[in-house]
Each structure stands twice: as C-alpha cells, then as structure tokens.
Amino acid sequence: MLEASRWRHLALAIGQLSRPRSLAFGLLAVQQLWLAASANADTAPQVEVQPQSNPYLYLDWFPKSEMDPDSRSELAPVCGGAFIEPPRDYPNADLLPEDAPLRATADSSNWLEDGTAQLRGNVHITQGYRQLFADQVDVNREENTAYLSGAIEMREPSLLVRGKAAEVHTDSKAAAIEDATYVVHDEYVHGSARFASREASGELILTEGNYTRCEPDDVFWRMTGGEITIDNVERQGTARNVRLEIADVPVFYFPYLRFPVGSDRMSGFLFPSLSTDDENGLDIAIPYYWNIAPQLDATIVPRYIQYRGTGLEVETRYLSRNFNTEVRVAGLPNDKGGDDDDARRLINDGFPEDLVLPAKGEDRWFLNLDQQGGNGGLWRTRIDYTKVSDADYFRDLDNTNVQAPQNVNSRALTSLNQSVEASLTSEHWHASVRAQEYQQLAKDRFDTYSQLPRLNLDGNYKWGDWQLLMEHEVTSFDHQDTQTIRFIGDVDDPSSVTTSTRNFVNANRAHVDYRFGWDKQWLWGFFNPEISGIYLGYDLADTFLADANLDSPEAAAGQLSIDSGLFFERSGNFFSHEYVQTLEPRLFLLASTEADQTDFLNVSTSNRDGGNDLLYDTSLFTFSYDQLFRDSRFNGHDRIDDADRAALGITTRFVDPSSGRDLFAASAGQIFYSQSSRIELRDFLEDVPRSEFAARLESRPTDTLRISSEVIYHDTDHTINRGNIMLRYLDDDFRLFNVGYRYLRKLEVYDENDNLIRGPVRQADISAAWPINTRLSILARANYDFTFDRELEYLAGLEYDTCCYRTRVLWRRQLDNDLADVVAPEELEFDEGIYIELQLKGLAGLGGSVTRMLSQGIANFDQREVLKQ
Numbered sequence: 128m129l130e131a132s133r134w135r136h137l138a139l140a141i142g143q144l145s146r147p148r149s150l151a152f153g154l155l156a157v158q159q160l161w162l163a164a165s166a167n168a169d170t171a172p173q174v175e176v177q178p179q180s181n182p183y184l185y186l187d188w189f190p191k192s193e194m195d196p197d198s199r200s201e202l203a204p205v206c207g208g209a210f211i212e213p214p215r216d217y218p219n220a221d222l223l224p225e226d227a228p229l230r231a232t233a234d235s236s237n238w239l240e241d242g243t244a245q246l247r248g249n250v251h252i253t254q255g256y257r258q259l260f261a262d263q264v265d266v267n268r269e270e271n272t273a274y275l276s277g278a279i280e281m282r283e284p285s286l287l288v289r290g291k292a293a294e295v296h297t298d299s300k301a302a303a304i305e306d307a308t309y310v311v312h313d314e315y316v317h318g319s320a321r322f323a324s325r326e327a328s329g330e331l332i333l334t335e336g337n338y339t340r341c342e343p344d345d346v347f348w349r350m351t352g353g354e355i356t357i358d359n360v361e362r363q364g365t366a367r368n369v370r371l372e373i374a375d376v377p378v379f380y381f382p383y384l385r386f387p388v389g390s391d392r393m394s395g396f397l398f399p400s401l402s403t404d405d406e407n408g409l410d411i412a413i414p415y416y417w418n419i420a421p422q423l424d425a426t427i428v429p430r431y432i433q434y435r436g437t438g439l440e441v442e443t444r445y446l447s448r449n450f451n452t453e454v455r456v457a458g459l460p461n462d463k464g465g466d467d468d469d470a471r472r473l474i475n476d477g478f479p480e481d482l483v484l485p486a487k488g489e490d491r492w493f494l495n496l497d498q499q500g501g502n503g504g505l506w507r508t509r510i511d512y513t514k515v516s517d518a519d520y521f522r523d524l525d526n527t528n529v530q531a532p533q534n535v536n537s538r539a540l541t542s543l544n545q546s547v548e549a550s551l552t553s554e555h556w557h558a559s560v561r562a563q564e565y566q567q568l569a570k571d572r573f574d575t576y577s578q579l580p581r582l583n584l585d586g587n588y589k590w591g592d593w594q595l596l597m598e599h600e601v602t603s604f605d606h607q608d609t610q611t612i613r614f615i616g617d618v619d620d621p622s623s624v625t626t627s628t629r630n631f632v633n634a635n636r637a638h639v640d641y642r643f644g645w646d647k648q649w650l651w652g653f654f655n656p657e658i659s660g661i662y663l664g665y666d667l668a669d670t671f672l673a674d675a676n677l678d679s680p681e682a683a684a685g686q687l688s689i690d691s692g693l694f695f696e697r698s699g700n701f702f703s704h705e706y707v708q709t710l711e712p713r714l715f716l717l718a719s720t721e722a723d724q725t726d727f728l729n730v731s732t733s734n735r736d737g738g739n740d741l742l743y744d745t746s747l748f749t750f751s752y753d754q755l756f757r758d759s760r761f762n763g764h765d766r767i768d769d770a771d772r773a774a775l776g777i778t779t780r781f782v783d784p785s786s787g788r789d790l791f792a793a794s795a796g797q798i799f800y801s802q803s804s805r806i807e808l809r810d811f812l813e814d815v816p817r818s819e820f821a822a823r824l825e826s827r828p829t830d831t832l833r834i835s836s837e838v839i840y841h842d843t844d845h846t847i848n849r850g851n852i853m854l855r856y857l858d859d860d861f862r863l864f865n866v867g868y869r870y871l872r873k874l875e876v877y878d879e880n881d882n883l884i885r886g887p888v889r890q891a892d893i894s895a896a897w898p899i900n901t902r903l904s905i906l907a908r909a910n911y912d913f914t915f916d917r918e919l920e921y922l923a924g925l926e927y928d929t930c931c932y933r934t935r936v937l938w939r940r941q942l943d944n945d946l947a948d949v950v951a952p953e954e955l956e957f958d959e960g961i962y963i964e965l966q967l968k969g970l971a972g973l974g975g976s977v978t979r980m981l982s983q984g985i986a987n988f989d990q991r992e993v994l995k996q
C-alpha cells in the first residue's frame with residue numbers, strides 16, 4: 128500500500144496551501160495568492176503537449192528508449208522504463224513548506240464582490256518543495272473553502288498526484304479529490320482512486336482505489352479496495368472489500384484487512400502461503416502477525432494439509448538490552464499419514480504399517496529455541512535447541528512460515544543440535560560451560576553421546592612473535608545405556624523384520640593441551656616451531672565393561688612440530704598478458720613421544736561388534752591437501768596423534784597482477800611416516816610409510832569462471848580413492864552454468880540375489896539458469912548416479928521476470944528417499960511433479976517451494992538472485 132507519509136503530504140498539499148492556522152491567516156494567504164497570480168500573469172508557464180509516442184508521460188513514465196544513458200544504466204534489465212521526476216528549478220524548491228513563502232502564477236486573476244478569488248489558466252503555486260498545478264482555483268473566504276478544477280497536479284519529492292477536481296476546507300484542513308491518480312517514484316508504485324478524501328482527524332480515505340508496482344503499459348496485477356483508510360496518527364491502515372486481481376481476474380478477496388503504515392509494526396493478517404504436492408495434497412497457511420509490544424511480537428500460522436490434517440505454527444520474538452530470544456513451535460495432531468503410493472504397496476504386501484508409516488496417527492510437532500545473550504563484553508550466552516517429534520518430520524512436513532535457523536536443506540538434516548552455553552572472556556582467558564545433545568534424524572545413527580556438561584578453560588598469551596596456548600577441557604559423555612533399532616532384513620519377506628540392540632559406556636573425559644611456539648613470518652617465507660604437551664584420560668562407567676580394571680585409561684605425549692615455507696616469484700608475459708608466477712614449497716614436521724593408547728582400543732562391552740573403542744566425539748578429517756599440515760589427523764579429543772611424520776607440499780600460482788586473481792594454481796603433496804606404528808580410530812597401523820598423494824588444481828581465468836579439481840591418489844595400490852572436478856560460471860548478465868563430477872572409492876557389496884547394495888560414489892551434476900532474453904530464462908539440472916545407473920534428480924523449467932512480477936514453472940523428478948531405510952536401493956521409486964511459483968513484486972508470492980528447490984539444486988543460484996535485485 129501507499130506509504131502514509133506520501134498520503135499525508137498529498138493531503139497537506141491541499142489543506143495547507145496557505146497554512147491557515149486561523150481565519151485571518153487564511154484570508155491573508157488567499158490575498159497573497161491572488162496578488163502573486165496578478166503580478167505574474169504574463170509569465171505563467173505553458174503546459175507541454177504530451178507526445179503520442181509516450182502516452183504515460185503524465186505519470187512521469189519514461190520508456191527505456193527515451194531515458195538518458197546514466198538513468199538507463201541504473202535500471203534493472205527486466206524493467207522497460209522508470210518513473211522519473213522532473214527537475215525542481217523554481218525558487219526555494221529545497222526548503223520545507225513551512226519554511227518557505229507562498230508563490231503563485233496564473234494567466235489571469237480576479238476578486239469578485241462576494242469575496243471569491245479566482246485564478247484562471249495555468250495556475251502554478253509553490254511553497255518549498257510542494258507544488259500545485261490547476262486550470263482554475265476559486266477561493267471562498269467566507270466558507271473557508273477552495274475549489275480546484277481542471278487537470279489538477281500536486282507534486283512533492285517522489286510523489287505525484289493528479290485529479291479532475293478538489294475541494295479544500297482551510298479551517299478544518301479536510302480535503303477531497305475526484306478521479307485521483309498517484310505515483311510514488313522511488314517505490315515504483317502507482318494507482319488511482321475514484322474519490323480520495325482527507326478527514327479533519329487526519330485519516331485519508333480512498334474510495335475505489337487501487338495499487339500496483341507494474342509498468343503502466345502492462346498492469347499484470349493490482350490490489351483494489353472498495354474503501355482504504357490510512358490513519359497516520361495511529362500508524363495503521365484498514366481496507367474493506369479488498370481483492371487481488373491478476374490479469375484483470377480477481378483471485379483473492381478479503382472482506383477486511385489491516386496493514387502497517389510506514390515502518391511501524393502492527394497486528395494483522397499476512398499474505399497466505401499456498402502449495403501442493405502428490406504426498407501432502409493442498410497445503411494452505413494463513414499467517415497472522417501480532418504486534419504485542421515494542422520488543423515482543425508473534426506470528427501465528429494456522430495450516431491445513433489435505434492428506435495430513437490441520438495444524439498450527441507459532442513464532443515469537445523478544446528483544447531486550449542483553450538478550451535476543453526467538454521461539455518457534457509447530458504442531459499437527461493425529462497425522463493422517465499422507466498419500467504415498469509406495470508405502471501403500473508395501474503395506475498391502477504385508478509389511479507392518481507402523482514401520483512403513485511410523486507417523487500415521489501420531490501427533491507431529493517441532494520446537495526451536497534460539498537465544499543469544501551478552502552485551503559484547505565479559506559474558507555471553509547461547510541457547511540453540513531444536514527438537515522434532517520424529518525423524519521424518521522435515522521430510523514429511525517441513526514448515527511454512529516458521530523456519531528453524533538452519534542454513535541447510537531441512538529435508539537433508541541428519542541431526543538436530545540441542546545446546547546451552549555460557550562463557551566469560553578476559554584479555555588472556557576464556558572460560559565456558561556447555562551442555563549439548565543431538566537428536567538423530569538418520570535412522571541408522573544412534574551412537575551420538577550427549578555432553579552433560581563440557582567445561583573449557585583456555586589461555587592465550589603473546590609476547591611479540593612468541594605465543595603460549597593453554598587448553599583445558601573436561602567433558603561428561605552420557606547416552607541411554609541400551610538402544611534398540613528395528614529394520615527389515617529382506618524387502619521381499621515381510622517376516623524378516625528384526626531388531627538390533629547395542630550397549631553404551633558413559634564416561635568423563637579430561638583433555639589438557641599446552642603449546643608454546645614462535646610464529647615468525649617474512650615476505651620470503653615463514654618458520655613456526657612449536658612444542659606441546661598433551662594429556663588424555665577417562666573415568667568410565669562400569670555397567671557394561673568386560674574388565675572393571677580398565678575403567679580409567681589415560682595417555683600423555685610431548686610433541687615438537689615445525690611448519691615452514693618459502694615464497695619465490697617471477698614476472699612473465701604470455702601472449703601480451705602479464706602475470707606473476709609463484710613457487711611455494713612447504714615442509715611440516717611432527718615428532719611425538721610414545722603415547723600408549725592401547726587401553727583405548729581394548730575397552731570391550733557386551734556388544735556384538737566386540738567393543739566400544741572409546742569414541743565419543745572423534746572422527747578422522749577427510750584427507751585433502753590442506754590436511755597435510757595439521758598437527759592432528761583427528762577431529763575430536765579421543766585420540767592423541769602420535770604419528771612421527773614429515774609432510775611435503777608445493778604450490779605454484781599464476782597471478783593476474785592487476786586484479787590479484789589466481790589465473791591458475793596447482794598444489795600437490797604427501798605425508799611420510801616413520802616406520803613405527805601409529806594409532807587410528809579403531810586399531811593401529813603398521814608399515815604404512817606414507818599417506819595418499821593429494822593434488823589440487825584451481826583456476827579463475829576470468830571473474831565469471833571458476834574451475835577446481837581435487838584428487839586423492841593411492842600410489843601403492845595405484846588407485847584413485849577420491850576425486851572431483853567442478854566448473855562454476857556466473858556473469859553480470861545472470862548466465863549461470865555448473866558442471867561437476869565426484870568419485871569416492873568404496874567396496875562393492877551385493878545381496879544374495881546379486882543386487883548391488885553399496886558401491887563407489889560416481890555422480891555427475893549439471894545445472895544452469897540461462898537467459899534467452901532479458902526476461903525469459905531456462906532453468907535445468909541433471910544429477911545422475913552412474914553406480915546404480917539412475918537419475919537422482921532432474922529439473923527443467925522456465926523463468927519469466929519483469930519489474931512487476933516473476934513466475935517460474937518447474938518440472939521435477941527425484942529419487943524418493945522416504946523409504947530409504949525400509950527398502951533396498953533398487954526398490955526406490957521416483958517422485959515427479961510440476962510446480963508453479965508466482966511472485967508479485969512489492970506484494971507477495973505464491974509457491975515459494977520452487978525457489979527452495981532451485982537454491983538447493985543449482986549451485987550459486989542464491990548469488991544470482993542477489994545480483995538480479
């Protein structure tokens with residue numbers, strides 16, 4: 128809707144032409160206006176004849192072809208023109224109306240015997256930045272009324288209002304305009320009203336008014352109201368009998384609607400969300416915004432899902448001086464289970480319904496609490512807690528308006544974080560306490576421990592290039608002692624449903640790490656020696672220990688590491704293009720005393736796999752070139768990296784000296800171990816003298832093109848264990864293209880029917896968003912799995928984008944993973960559908976799931992969206 132400040136200025140332009148604070152003042156102003164008009168009758172400006180080539184010049188509309196080069200360069204490519212204000216080159220044009228004198232010109236003026244002042248022909252009145260044009264003005268001083276008629280035009284910065292006739296009551300400041308047409312230049316907004324009136328109370332009432340952001344020669348949508356009231360005092364507006372018209376067809380109707388005026392918040396209904404798919408059917412959500420207090424608000428969203436039921440989502444936000452709190456909840460009672468043909472087929476074949484559709488008949492819910500505390504000084508707090516009723520919640524339902532603060536695809540989440548943390552920070556010390564749990568959403572994962580609590584005390588002292596780091600950590604790991612999981616052994620045999628039980632050993636763990644080093648850097652290289660002492664110890668619960676004497680294993684080590692490198696560079700010229708080539712050798716050495724960690728691998732329980740192996744929060748880093756120079760191969764503190772080693776790497780770059788861009792960069796390296804054994808996650812490795820060979824290539828030949836590749840090569844087996852290559856292209860014309868291929872070597876596993884269950888990852892991914900012209904673009908993606916010879920996801924669609932609206936039509940075919948934990952890979956079916964999204968710019972959008980699909984499926988699509996704004 129039109130901002131209240133614009134309408135307020137419109138009304139003031141009528142009601143305050145002479146600033147009538149009293150009757151005497153009003154009459155004096157009328158006399159000044161008449162005298163000014165008489166004095167300037169011979170110099171009245173002539174109205175320009177509107178050229179037929181631009182029928183919307185009366186709205187200050189200029190097609191792109193008639194705009195100057197500077198204005199055209201600022202125009203979005205999808206726009207065909209812009210509303211451009213004429214220059215204000217009259218005296219006092221930059222002053223506020225209350226600070227400027229009233230000036231008027233007209234072709235003729237006359238004062239009648241009844242006290243009426245008449246101004247005729249090209250009347251032009253200015254007072255500061257406010258202007259008024261009319262064919263004629265009649266001022267009745269006895270009735271304190273001014274009548275304006277014939278091509279009325281009122282102007283203020285970024286506002287133009289035209290009308291056929293107007294009436295102004297100078298005593299009450301009330302005013303009325305017939306056949307009003309308005310333009311808000313900066314907001315690209317325009318519309319009209321059959322009758323616009325400004326009441327004495329300050330309210331502005333539009334009768335039969337409308338609002339749109341479309342170009343005047345192509346109005347695709349408009350909001351039209353029987354009556355729209357804007358109250359600038361209460362900073363709110365109301366509308367009755369409001370309808371949304373698309374292509375002149377009414378599509379939505381609201382008998383009553385409230386909306387905020389300006390930037391102030393207010394309670395009222397927001398635009399509804401509408402979507403549909405095969406499994407859930409029609410999905411409608413109608414948000415209601417509740418402005419409870421200046422620091423507290425809520426969004427309440429009733430939601431209807433055709434094949435699941437009716438639910439509710441609520442988001443509450445509270446902002447105080449020291450805390451920012453957001454609470455999100457959602458619920459769907461008695462889920463109907465959805466309309467899934469694959470699940471229905473399995474149930475008909477005899478599989479248990481509670482295994483195939485575990486959520487049917489259940490209450491589904493979602494809870495998220497996000498709080499950040501602290502004033503940026505000594506203390507900070509953070510609560511990040513998310514929990515759902517079941518592992519399939521996001522995959523089945525997701526949320527409409529109430530979103531968890533996760534910057535990932537919610538359907539691809541494997542776990543939900545539940546943590547509370549408080550910390551104190553001084554110049555050299557940082558202390559924190561944290562309690563953390565995870566809710567596992569992957570049905571084959573149930574071995575994650577809670578940290579209840581984790582205590583850290585870290586110190587950091589620096590003296591020039593010398594640095595002392597002290598890390599102290601004590602963690603209490605807790606898990607449900609025994610956990611059971613159900614699974615299907617044979618997809619062709621409904622009686623093969625079995626259970627698996629595992630026992631868990633809870634523990635307290637202490638980890639201490641002191642490091643003292645020299646961080647010296649020069650233009651030609653760096654040298655960073657460091658000595659460290661590490662201690663790791665456990666206090667294990669005896670419940671499931673096979674040997675109670677092994678309830679307190681511990682280990683310690685002293686280490687020396689040296690990280691060093693050199694920088695060489697030379698200038699060159701290639702086909703008249705200058706470049707700078709660098710050569711950067713790097714050497715990393717690590718020597719460790721013997722850390723006896725045998726007990727960590729010998730903690731046995733009653734599990735069928737024979738042991739617990741004391742792994743609570745630790746895994747191996749994914750091996751890459753950057754991992755060559757880390758002082759530990761482990762992500763977590765359940766192991767001490769005791770491997771004596773030397774890592775050697777080399778990098779060469781070809782750099783564009785003008786932009787600093789790497790035209791080409793190549794890195795390669797390898798780790799060489801001593802002949803002694805080294806600890807891994809679950810065993811010791813013997814006689815493995817070196818790591819895999821890591822290589823990486825990167826290139827940015829232009830600002831719009833990036834190419835990268837990484838290969839992990841096992842030079843003993845002469846096999847590639849992991850590799851990928853990616854090409855990313857995005858230019859200023861919004862042309863987006865991606866090509867990728869990734870490979871991960873894994874052993875092939877077959878079932879008794881010789882069907883491949885698990886194998887190497889070999890996947891190709893090609894995607895694009897390519898403009899055909901300035902408004903029409905092709906959208907596409909193909910993600911293919913060569914191992915199982917099947918598509919993972921196909922996308923194809925069109926995007927049509929204008930200044931007024933954007934629509935996308937998308938066809939999608941993807942592998943249905945809803946039953947991935949129930950059936951064999953070759954038994955998985957595909958979901959296929961057509962999706963439509965319509966965004967009315969400046970108003971609302973329908974079908975927002977299409978944008979999420981594209982953002983998750985096409986790399987850099989979000990960046991393309993930012994560039995187009």
